[in-house]
Amino acid sequence: MAALTHKLPYSLHETSIKVKFYAAFAGLLILILMLVALSVYSVREQSAYHRQLDVSSQAATNVEKVNGLIFAVVMESRGIYMSSDMATVKRYGDALLRRNRELAEVMDQWQQIVRDDDTELFAAFKTRVSEFIRFRAELVRRANVISQAAGREWGDNDANRKVRIALNEDLAALATVYFKRAHANAKLGEQVEFTTILLMILGIGAIALTWLTASLFKASVIEPLLAITSATDSIASGKILASIPHATRKDEIGKLALAVQQLQSTTERNRELQKSELATSRERDHLEENKVHLIAAINNMAQGLIMLDVHANVILMNESYRKMYNLPKEIMASSCNLRDILRYRAESGLFSGDTKTYVKTILTRIALGQPSVSHVDLKDGRRIRVFEQPTPDGGWVATHEDFTKQQQLQQTLERMERLLGTIVENVHEAILAKDALSHRYLLVNRAAETLFGLPRAAIVGRTARDVFGEETAEAIEGASKAPPVKAAAVAIRTITTPGNGERVAAIRHLPASGGEGAAQYLISLIEDRTDQAAAMPRRRTG
Known part of the structure; x- marks a missing residue:
């Protein structure tokens, strides 16, 4: 891009940036308008093409439907001719009338x-079909x-056969018309394809023109601006004697470069004063920003926070602490002591x-x-x-956290664990829970101990x-170690237990x-069905 900058003619540097922008915008606008116009034309052509294609397809389908229905009516007529009883005649007659109605639809x-x-052609053909329908109904x-x-x-009779021949000729004539229409549709499709290709060419041209415009602007405007900006950054960083590029240009870029040169000379005179003021301002802003951030962070803590000095005077208190103990808002803006806080809390x-x-206990801890x-239990149930933690300057900071809900949740979980443990221990089925990766047993209930004749200590932690x-x-767990994705069906197995011999489970x-x-x-x-299995043969014998 630097090479492109050097290759730009001198007259381009003389041209106003506004003129350059308007020229590039006009070129892009013309190309976009051409694309829009061609797109509208292409959409219309495609819509017409699809409409004609749809009509041609429906017409061709109708030719096939009518031809098939006429043939079906003739076949039903032959069924009437060849029938030997009136019931069969009526059945073929009903079918023929049904085909007539389909043909009319x-x-x-x-x-x-x-x-x-x-x-x-269609008008004559429809008249002939109507006569055909009436004739067959008669x-x-x-x-x-x-x-x-x-x-x-x-x-x-021959008159009827002539009607059929005429219908076939009409269908052939209509098929010829639809063939010509399909040929015309094919030509329209080629035209649509040509329009699409032309759109692609214009799109590529628009992309190329956009790239060329962007390149020219980068070479003639953006890169010079970046160079001047770099020079101003050098001046701002203390390099007062930095060279200012493009000062010889006659357009807006040149004027900007001259302005920077004037700034360069002024900066030299005021540099020391600016450094001093800037350092002071930055330090003040930094301290103020840190103060704002610190206050915002403290006030947005979920826990209440209070900081005391060595005499139990309040240095800092956040909003969460005030709300936790229902303290008045004006206390945040006034200096107060821990005794004042306790008085409000007592009230x-x-x-x-x-x-x-x-207060004496707190002062002792501070010392x-x-x-x-x-832990503090409040009268409202919280x-x-x-x-509480000492600070390096001899003061004291305390965070107050309302953990009522956590404690209630923990108690609820403990009750649920005891309930589930009671249920698991008292079901009649043996329950064994294992880790899906290590396949080691994690939980065994009392029924499992009874079934296998082993204490759970001999099972838990082992495979x-x-x-x-x-x-x-393998009988208990199956051949596959992979856990199923859903509950498996009940399988009846004979297993050998360590303490109870063979059992049917x-x-x-x-x-x-x-x-x-x-x-x-x-x-x-696992359900022990040994007694049930032993009783079944006796029931069959009895």
Whole structure:
């Protein structure tokens, strides 16, 4: 791009940037307008092409439908001719009338897509089809009302065959029209394809023109601006004697370069003063910004925070602490002591005990510098955890955290664990839960101890093959170690237990997810059916 900058003619540097921009914009606008116009034309051509293609397809389909229905009507007529009883005649007659109705529906649908090139042919063809339908309906009437012979006499003759031949000729003529229409559609499709190619060419041209315009602007405007900006950065960094490029140009870039040169001379005179003022301003802004950030961070803490000096005067207190103990808002803007805080808390019912004793205890902790953790139960049912920590300057900082909900949740979880443990221990099925990766048992209930004749200490932490051996382990867990994606069906197996010999067991497996989708645990439910299996033969014998 630097080479392109050097190759730009001198007259281009003399031209105003505004003129350059307008010229480039005009060129792009013209090309875009051409693209839009051609796109609109292409859309219209494609719409016309698809409409004509759809009409041609429907017309061709209608030719096939009508031809097939005429043939079906003729076949039903022949069924009437060859029938030996009136029931058969009626059955073929009903089928013929049904085909007549289908034929009339197809002709009605066909008429909706008729165009100028097939209007006359279609009108004559529809009239002939209508006569054909009426003729065949009369055939059915005569065969049903008079006799089968009367129906045959009406339909099986040369006049009827001539009508069929005329219908076939009409269909052939219409097919010829539709063939010509399809040929015209093909030419229209070629025109659409040509338009699409032309759009692609114009699009490529637009991309090329955009790239060329961007390159010229980069070479004549952006890169000079970057060079001047680099020079101003050098001046700002203290390199006052830095060379200012493009000062000889006569356009806006040259004027900007001259302005920078003037700034360069002024900067030399005021550099020391600016450095001093800048350093002071930056330090002040930095301190103010840090103060704002610190206050915002403290006030957005979920925990309440209070900081005291060695005399228990409040240095800092955040909004969470104020709300936690229902302190008035004006206390945030005033200087106060820990005694004042406790007095407000006592008035709102959120402090119980002796204020003097509490303050004395805090002052002792401050003097000793001993951190502590304590819990405070408030009268409104909340429980507060207090973390106290000495500060390097001899003061004291404490964070107050409301962990009432966490404690309630923990108690609820403990109750649920005890409930689930009671249920697991008292079900009659043996329950074994293992890790899906290591295949080691993590949980065994009382029924499993009874079934296998082993204490759970001999099972937990070991795999099935460690406890039962290869054959029994495979019967309990199946040949595959992969956990199933859903609950398995019940399988009846004979297993050899370490303490109870052979038992007949109903085994099924349940996958259990750890909350991340894939099964992390496999639970085996085993029901001892040995007594049931032993009783079944006796029932059959009795």
